[in-house]
Amino acid sequence: MKRLNLAEWAIRHRQIIYFFIISIIIGGVFSYFRLGRSEDPNFTIREMVVAAAWPGATAEQITDQVTYPLERKLQDTKGLDYIKSFTHDGKTVIYVDLKDEVPASEVKQRWHDVRNAITDVWGDMPAGVIGPVINDRFDDVYGSIYALTGDDYSYEEKRKYAENIRRQLVLVPDVQQVKLLGVQEQMIYVEMDQNKLASFGLNPSDIYKVLQQQSAMMPAGTIHTNTRNVAIRVEGLLGTTAALENIPIHVGERSFHLGDVAKVTQTYTDPETSLMYFNGKPAIGIAVAMADGGNNLTLGKNLEAAVNRMKGDLPAGMEVSLVADQPKVVNNSIAEFTEALIEALIIVMAVSFLSLGLRSGMVLAMCVPVVVCASFLFMKWRGIDLHIVSLGSLIVSLGLLVDDAIIVIEMMQVKLEHGYSRMESAEGAYKACAAPMLAGTLITAAGFIPVGLAVGQVTEYTNSLFWVISSTLVLSWIASIFVSPVLGYQFIKLGKPNPIKVKVQEKAYSAFRKAVKCFIHYRKTAIVGVAGLFIFSLLTLPLVNREFFPPSVRPEIILDVNLPSGASIKDTKKVMSAVADSLYGDKRVSSFSTYIGDTAPRFILLFSPQAAEDDHGQMIIVAKDTTARDSLQKDVQRFLADSYPEVRAHTRFIQTGPLEEYPVMLRLRGPDAGKTAALAEEALALMKQNPHVTNASLDWPQQTPTVRLTINQDKVRELGIDNYAVSQDLYVKLSGYKVAESYQGDQLVPISFRLEGDNAARLGSLSSLPVYAGNGRYVPLGEFADISYQNETSTIWRRNIEPCITLRSDITG
Template identity: 35%
Template structure:
């Protein structure tokens, strides 16, 4: 999708989904849209704390975020790995059943007290006085002090529930830096802003922020895209100037000072016009456009050199400057235009490629086409004008007699024309040899990035918890990364993928069994040493875990270099075929152990509701599902407002009961008559395997 089509496409998707949302089953949440998926966070900072709680550290990071938003051209600023606080009401199902209480009734009573509802406005003369009703919860202490009336009985909430304040359990995502728990601050830039200027302003603001932070709060730079861009552009610019210097030197040596000076003046003129057209088309100086300039530099001087050499040749045979300049246009303008158009045509497939790769490299075609066409215009119009001004009025022939090279060339030319069949055969053979030689050339459209980062993708089995993902990634950090002299720093994203710190980064969806480690080595040589060592360690010590070490990619993300899609009539057949195919390709020594992007079936506990019996008691499947969700995972029943945070109040069973099937079987369900019965009376339990989505 082209950049200009992204916003209209999202709008169309939203409209289409809204049109069919009425057809979704009752109870479906969403769908939810992330139309800012392509946002790039070029600067990432990690905040660590020594002796502070996660909430205290988050308060400092939120304060820094507020200050960063004041920097000109700042876009989105998001926190990474911040742990949300939660207040847990942990009930004992056995105790509630023994007291004859109903957990749903307790929850309803709490929600009614904490609800924010309009209380009216008093009109008193010229004033309007709003009415406010108290009772909302302000902390976990206000919850502990609540006296509830359920079924004409009074009791304190703390008598039937353990009330604790902590953090989301299990967490949805975690962030670590250099082996420490941390909170990340990902900073984006507004569109069309200057990244280098934004980077300078951001660094200046961060220096002020660092001076105000207390002792114990550490701030670490995880990613700094402005510095990377400045280095990359400087490298390409340096290569461009080197190419210009080489071309100028060759021009002066081969053509002489005056003729070489004409070519020397043509080059900056062509570049100046090309830069003007690029600015008009909105093409900035980036990796692709600078590469296109370097490619075209060797071509754009050809036309000017041809024009100057033609003028010199005509002056040597006795023409005056005006006649020599006119001859250049009449005899070479259209042949040079034909050659220029043929060269430009070679890049048309890139310009017309309607794909992600085509969009990424489109400026290659545009810049080459513009620069070559401009060079032709300069060669046929400005170069003769410069020649009339700079070249002498008359010139002697450089050689009265043909030189050795000219004489040799003439003999070869005459012989080739005389034996034309041999010339044709030799040409065909050389062409065939060139085609065969292409097989020896490495074929790679987008080479790996020359940046020092390594990315490790972690894919654990489908049923793995985020705690298991964290344990394995922490063990990897200690075994391979901490103290490694080739590594500058590293960061770990647990339960989610890394944020998009470069445009071409392949962001992965959040999952408890997924994580990514971003490793920044000290050099390219260090990166090349670390990568095979990590692959061997992961292969030997993390058996059963799909951990893939990869480099950043320059072009559109591809992922694993060899990928196959296996199809079939049903799920089991597809899995069987995939296993057989994996066994076949595993015999190739150049391929590592194959993996599957469709994970293994996950184990689920199926609750089969006896519908007739449940219906007689006034119990529905929805009631049972809600009760199970509250018991096992916990359900948010209300919220406590604490400063700028909304803290969820979560009702769930106690830890010893949450993982017990016996607890679920004995879970009390209210019936239509007001009595409670165990879940086992209206449902059967069994395990089964379910295909992953």
């Protein structure tokens, strides 16, 4: 029985082959325009964030009473890799990270288990603990960020317009979520002079009880008639500051209005929280996250149309600017790679025409688009988007996919020159080349198996490299078996030989034949020479820079500024404003956005936000190009080092591949925090001795000043009060105590009671601060409490329930 020859079959059924060629090209073009567009491949961030707060507690107390019980319970999470926690300023943030082996499809179930575990243990938390706040969408990417600015408008006016924009953007197709950034919460402060409190004999709790009752929303009932139900509404809720000032207060036989003894003002929370600036101007950010499976380019067009439509509704002087535009970045990135792909394709075609001739080159020129279009169909089927890895894989495979077609075409051409018919030439090419080509294709594809089948975030990021290259190579082999013989049968014909070309080919073949004979004759020398070159290459390997991912070409500079622990947000704002002033007028800068007391949202997948801290500021500086970016980075670092030597500043670029904040990061972990800190200081000193290390630091411990009150229990009992009453009285007067709420449109404005005057100035006169002792009496704090000043550890990092200190540094040279 005659063995099936696929080339012969394809030629005899070439109508079927032509049908598939046309179908593949049409389907490939359709798939190309339907493929998702993104800058980087998607990969699952297996991290969940759990936050809780315990106002008034030290970092050690929160760690022992809140963080540790939660960590201990979370250790039972199936597939857990590690737990790390950050405790600072009355709050704790716990990061739960799963192993890379956990399939992406099971991650949501793991987060559900974590929620249940936290619910189980939350009932055992100490009184006063607030939370938990659980974020299992830590990987949401807000690729489009807008800034609403207006010098002549208040934060509240900008917030109202930003909220209107947010509501409309949520309705745009492919939008998953829209959130506002830099919103300053409004607050109504009822401020009383401490001397008035003492002279009137007022108990602060009497005042805010009145406010609580006046602001409470209570149903007044409904009257049911024969025809309808009539609801009764009681007016007089606290809607304005004037309404607050007119509230009557009765103390004993005396009556007065709140405005007679207190100053009532509506302003923003003092101190400020989570500020955002764009190009140095106060701004409200509008961050847009794309839904899963969305197309960045389509979303960008829809957002642009929606925002342009809403700009007409903004008042004069209020502007909407783009802070982050991932659709544009994706479009430019894909355009660059597509251009490189087309250039590579043109080069391959040109070489083919020059080396194979016009007709053979035409056959190859028709085979390549078929394979590329088939690859687009495969990518659509596998759900692989167009991004830097998949497009780079196509460029890499382009040089390989033409090999099989060239071999078949050249073999057919040689057979024709030897006198075979076109059918015999195609059959002979298949017999001689099909099996070796398949073996070579599979061996080449097998070289990428570790990239495709290994486990980990890096593999998840580069996974499409294996699938695209392997599928393209296999498809090119299939095309060389079915398409190349059919097209070669149709187009390849022998013409009159070109004497010049024949002469050049004969000389080339002759030289090649002599070289082969020489190596065979001196085979021992050849083997030793090849082995020597191999050893030489191994010896020179250390001279090659080793990076798994290439440097990023994005123009952004990420600047993180950390002031000494305990610094106020005002101090952070001052430093960040100085940096902004240094950037004004710099032609290398395209734009810059500043986040004070917070970090930017995750505007690309490879950026990780940090927990909000008053002593931390972040700036995203967009340079004109990479050359400007590199020089600008050095200037910003130099400016901060010269102007604010006490500040720890760190600049970095957006990386290609999974994110690490510093290039050098070492962890020291142990059960004893003191010993671990001592060893970390020694390691830091050794690290700083390395000439290639710069900007070395520890993430903790840091000391912050605190005031310690040692209360004489006998005296406070004689006064008829206790520690709780003293703490509450001090908290109300110094920090402000939320006593009620004011309903204003879509805003619920808290009403806070506090003492009038500069809070910072009270530190020196704390002992004379009057504390309410009941029955209209006020007693200076210093009469029953000893006041001392101490430093305490303000921040604690832990990893797997043990204190963990991270040494980090940049590198130079």
